Amino acid sequence: MKQTVLRAPMFVFLVALIAAAEIGFSWNPDPFGQVLAAFSVIVALAHGCLAYGWKNTLAFFAITVAVTLAVENVGAATGFPFGHYHFVVTGGLPRVGHIPLIVGFMWFSMGYFSWHVAAILLDDADARLSESGNRFALPLIAAFVVTQWDFVMDRGNSTLAGAWVWHDGGADFGVPVTNYAGWFFTSWLFYQLFALWLARSRLDTPQQSLRFAALVFYAAAGLGYLVPWFMGANGEIADAGGQVWHTADIRAMSAIVMLFTMLFSSALAAIKFAKQARGGRRLSAANRSDQSNTSEPSSTH
Secondary structure, eight states, X not given: OHHHXXXXXXXXXXXXXXXXXXXXXXXXXSHHHHHHHHHHHHHHHHHHHHXXXXXXXXXXXXXXXXXXXXXXXXXXXXXXXXXXXXXXXXXTOOEETTEEHHHHHHHHHHHHHHHHHHHHHTTSGGGGTTSHHHHHHHHHHHHHHHHHHHHHHHHIIIIITOXXXXXXXXXXXXXXXXXXXXXXXXXXXXXXHHHHHHTTSOOOOOOHXXXXXXXXXXXXXXXXXXXXHHHOOOOEEEOTTSOEEEHHHHHHHHHHXXXXXXXXXXXXXXXXXXXXXXXXXXXXXXHHHXXXXXHSOOOOO
C-alpha cells in the first residue's frame, strides 16, 4: 500500500504531461498521434493496476478487446450495428479479421477512463458493485460517457482525416446515426460483463489522485478538438455518399458537441470529485479529533 501511495502523485504528473500532449496533438491521426494513442493504452493499463490490481485490469482489457473486435468485425462484414464502413489508416498494423488490433486497444483505453468518470458521477459505484443497482447502473452511465467521445471524434477522424470510411455517408457530416447506437450497445456490453466480473471482488475506492488522473485524461481527449477548430482552414470535402461538407463546419460541430457532452460530464464529475474530497478530509479530521480525545488521560477529583 505504501508503494502505491508514493507512486500515485508521480502517476498524476505523468498523466498531466500526456494530457497536454493529447490536447495539442491527438486530434490528428499522423504518426505522432498514433504514438500518443498507443501510449494511452499503456497508461490505462498502469492506472488499472494501481486502481484495481493487475488481475482485474487484465480482465477488463481482455473483455473489452474481445467484445469490441468481435462486434467491429460483424459490423464491417454486415453493417450491423454501426453501419457499413472499413478502416483505411492502419499503417501495416496487425489485424483481427477486418479490424486493426489497435482499434480494440483504443476501445480499452478510452473505455477505461470513461468508466472512472461514470464511477465518480455515481458516487464511487465501482467500489459497491455488490449492490445490484450499481452493478447495472454503472455500465449504463459509462456507456453514455464513452459514446460521447465517439460523438465528438468520429466525423473528424472519418470524413476529414479518412482514418475510416462510411460507405454510404451519413447525416452527421458523413457519419450515419446508427454508428452512435452501435457504440452505445458495444460499450454497454463490455462494461456490463466487466461489472459482473468486478462484483466478485472486494474493492476499496481508488485513491483520489488516481481518480483525478482518469478524469483529466478523459477531459483532455475532448479538449483536443478545440485545437483544429481554432487552427483549421476552411474548404470542402465529400463523404463516400457524395455529400459535400464545409470542413470548418465539421471542426466547429466537433468542438461544440464536445463542450456540451464530454466537457459537461467532466465538469459534473469534477464537482462531485471535489465534494467527495472535502467530505473525506472532514471525516479524516473528525476521526483524528476523536482519537485525540480518547487518548487523553481522564482526571479524577
